[in-house]
């Protein structure tokens with residue numbers, strides 16, 4: 001006989017543990033079924049081991065989704081204040097940085113997981129580790145959840161909180177999509193997001209390892225998309241760094257979901273100077289007789305120096321020829337608008353997030369119950385809701401966990 005619980009939660013990640021706590025605090029018997037040997041492994045890896053668990057600017061507009069109304073309904077009830085209260089109630093001190101990113105005051109993701117685990121234990125939640133849910137079968141009065149080995153658990157209600165497909169080594173392998181689809185749910189094609197990009201360009205090879213503060217933007221089918229300011233890292237395979245991760249979602253959707261090929265990253269290497277100022281400075285240096293490869297010295301890292309003759313040439317003004325002011329203007333243009341054609345992304349193993357998932361329109365606002373099957377709920381990254389980097393995605397996991405855990 002399988003053990004029967006009021007609630008069975010598939011996945012012991014950020015959303016699943018929070019949902020379990022939320023439901024158990026209301027007196028429900030709860031089981032968390034987690035495929036890895038212990039829950040919360042991804043939490044430990046977040047924020048570079050510091051866990052950026054919230055953003056002070058949390059708002060529905062921080063997210064994209066097939067159903068923005070669903071996002072608003074959840075955050076209305078469990079917003080920034082409620083998430084802060086939830087963690088301070090668990091005994092976790094928080095601190096925010098100048099960009100509004102909230103971290104545990106210990107600066108350790110392990111503190112976040114620890115307080116969640118202590119509460120799970122205090123409430124008597126049953127955590128079944130190494131339990132890979134392979135099937136969720138409807139039964140009279142609830143569901144039977146079966147593992148690949150012959151284990152089974154019954155739940156009067158079920159929350160699917162198995163995450164998306166990003167970073168499968170940390171547990172989320174996309175299997176919850178299949179479980180949701182078995183109840184007729186539509187899955188918006190998941191693609192990797194917050195992911196480094198593949199670019200075949202000699203510049204990347206030559207500048208390998210170079211970090212720069214830039215403004216980067218996407219250009220898809222000739223149209224300018226999102227922009228972000230931050231770090232650009234040239235790598236052997238292409239481009240990475242926070243600015244690139246921040247604009248990668250639209251690019252990944254264009255390449256991996258929509259099958260588009262005309263996709264590029266446009267980089268401004270000198271975002272704090274206008275094109276006219278850059279041209280003026282370059283022109284002054286040319287008139288003073290600076291050699292071409294030294295023209296950007298002091299403006300940009302020295303590693304770029306040897307590339308300047310090529311850039312000047314590409315900009316249509318071969319070194320040493322033509323009107324210096326025109327040559328300076330063109331070189332400034334090349335530095336302010338450097339374009340890299342993108343061939344692909346580095347894929348799931350290097351993605352921080354999933355864009356896509358269970359169609360949010362098929363989920364009831366507020367409660368997160370399936371519109372297709374009563375007693376079935378969703379929480380976290382499994383839903384087609386994506387936030388920017390900076391603590392928004394974990395905020396979504398906590399907020400949806402708290403909301404779905406209110407299941408009747």
Ligand SMILES: Cc1cc2nc3c(=O)[nH]c(=O)nc-3n(C[C@H](O)[C@H](O)[C@H](O)COP(=O)(O)OP(=O)(O)OC[C@H]3O[C@@H](n4cnc5c(N)ncnc54)[C@H](O)[C@@H]3O)c2cc1C
Nearest residue numbers: 011013014015035046047133162163171380381391393394
């Ligand atoms: C390296 C990295 C760093 C990140 N840093 C940040 C950050 O600082 N701030 C931020 O806001 N976001 C960050 N994110 C994103 C954030 O971690 C996720 O959005 C969030 O963890 C999603 O929570 P979740 O509970 O929905 O899914 P997950 O955390 O992925 O948890 C899902 C759980 O379900 C389990 N599971 C899956 N399928 C099954 C199954 N069939 N049976 C049983 N168990 C199953 C998995 O093993 C996993 O433990 C980061 C992501 C990565 C990969």
